[in-house]
Amino acid sequence: MSETENSSRLVFQGARDTLPLILAAIPFGILYGVLAKTGGLSFGATLAMSLLVYAGSAQFIAVSMMATGVAWPAILLTTFFVNLRHMLYAATLVPHVRSMSSFVKARMAFWLTDETFAVVINWLREHRSGFGLQWYYLGSGLLMYSNWALCTVIGYALGISLPGMEGWGLEVAMIVAFVGIVAPALTNSAMWITAGVASLGGVLTWGWPNQSGLMISALIAVATGVAVEKLSKKEEARND
Secondary structure, rough: OOOHHHHHHHHOOOOOOHHHHHHHHHHHHHHHHHHHHOOOOHHHHHHHEEEEEOHHHHHHHHHHHHHHOOHHHHHHHHHHOOOOOHHHHHHHHHHHOOOOOOHHHOOOOHHOOOOHHHHHHHHHHHHOOOHHHHHHHHHHHHHHHHHHHHHHHHHHHHHHHHHOOOOOOOOOHHHHHHHHHHHHOOOOHHHHHHHHHHHHHHOOOOOOOHHHHHEEEEEEEHHHHHHHHHHHHHHHHOOO
């Protein structure tokens, strides 16, 4: 098989493996478009956010806070903390991308979403050498990005023609998508404890203003998970 054929095969494989998560992300993207329209954003601003920010949860939080008149510094700070998980994703991928060009790294960083990270990490477990990672990643990232942009347009159009659509309960797709992403990653005690602390924190801080409960719960959960993992490694070192 030629290098071009192998690259094309990996791009297709990355897109194919991402497809199940796309199905859950479609209503998620449509709902964002609807909420943006309901919140008073113009079509240009709504689409530009999807094309340039490309961060689903951050976009949801931003449009919700803008609709209630929250100041920009608070919006930026909240979305920053919500997206801190991407730093953990990036740190996990660093050993596999060191030899790649700056352009490829930048493209991969921009397309780093929960869904793409999930399928890429699963692929790396089976292909430890990481050979062809940039092509597999391209297939996943390109499909997710195109889908998100298209769903944004559809959602905005539906927000115009079907007022009140934001009350249809489409946000359940977000829950389904994240369960599908998180469940396969729960492979050790640190992961389970992190998920448990995050879930408990989310319940206890439900209704806190400006999504502050989400931010605090995420920080506490990550800190707890890191502490548990460090203790586990120390215990393993003692046993060795």
